[in-house]
Amino acid sequence: xxxxxxxxxxxxxxxxxxxxxxxxxxxxxxxxxxxxxxxxxxxxxxxxxxxxxxxxxxxxxxxxxxxxxxxxxxxxxxxxxxxxxxxxxxxxxxxxxxxxxxxxxxxxxxxxxxxxxxxxxxxxxxxxxxxxxxxxxxxxxxxxxxxxxxxxxxxxxxxxxxxxxxxxxxxxx
Numbered sequence: 001x002x003x004x005x006x007x008x009x010x011x012x013x014x015x016x017x018x019x020x021x022x023x024x025x026x027x028x029x030x031x032x033x034x035x036x037x038x039x040x041x042x043x044x045x046x047x048x049x050x051x052x053x054x055x056x057x058x059x060x061x062x063x064x065x066x067x068x069x070x071x072x073x074x075x076x077x078x079x080x081x082x083x084x085x086x087x088x089x090x091x092x093x094x095x096x097x098x099x100x101x102x103x104x105x106x107x108x109x110x111x112x113x114x115x116x117x118x119x120x121x122x123x124x125x126x127x128x129x130x131x132x133x134x135x136x137x138x139x140x141x142x143x144x145x146x147x148x149x150x151x152x153x154x155x156x157x158x159x160x161x162x163x164x165x166x167x168x169x170x171x172x173x
Contacts, residue, residue, distance in 0.1 A: 001122045001157040001165065005134040006112065007105045017131030021063045029101035036101060040094040047086060055082035066126040069154035078159070112142050119145045120168060124153030
């Protein structure tokens with residue numbers, strides 16, 4: 001439920017409002033795969049260890065998450081989902097995470113002004129991992145985008161809203 005703006009956006013401070021943890025990791029991505037991979041492998045090992053002890057700690061204390069995200073992570077019904085999803089995410093290594101961080105920090109290869117399909121941009125104003133200003137920017141630059149701003153959310157969406165959030169994708173045009 002988070003939209004990240006293209007890294008090479010002119011007159012846009014991509015890191016503004018972003019937690020120092022993500023700033024550091026994206027900085028490593030800018031240095032290249034050889035620098036990024038060992039750090040993400042170390043981070044993944046720590047995440048797996050934390051999740052085994054307490055799934056609510058999937059995002060470490062070094063990240064200054066807003067209380068709404070910490071509360072969402074502590075929900076009892078999320079515990080097993082976090083365990084399974086983190087285990088699956090790193091089952092074959094950190095390469096998905098590597099690919100994400102590298103593609104976020106490199107040109108996308110298309111102009112978002114050319115997007116012509118129905119698009120929804122959703123973001124939480126308290127997000128510190130991908131600050132809301134990224135969603136604001138996307139909402140202004142993706143033609144015809146429907147923008148959903150969650151004033152009381154951070155990075156994590158409320159799982160009780162899945163039907164509402166994704167229902168528009170299956171509605172007949």
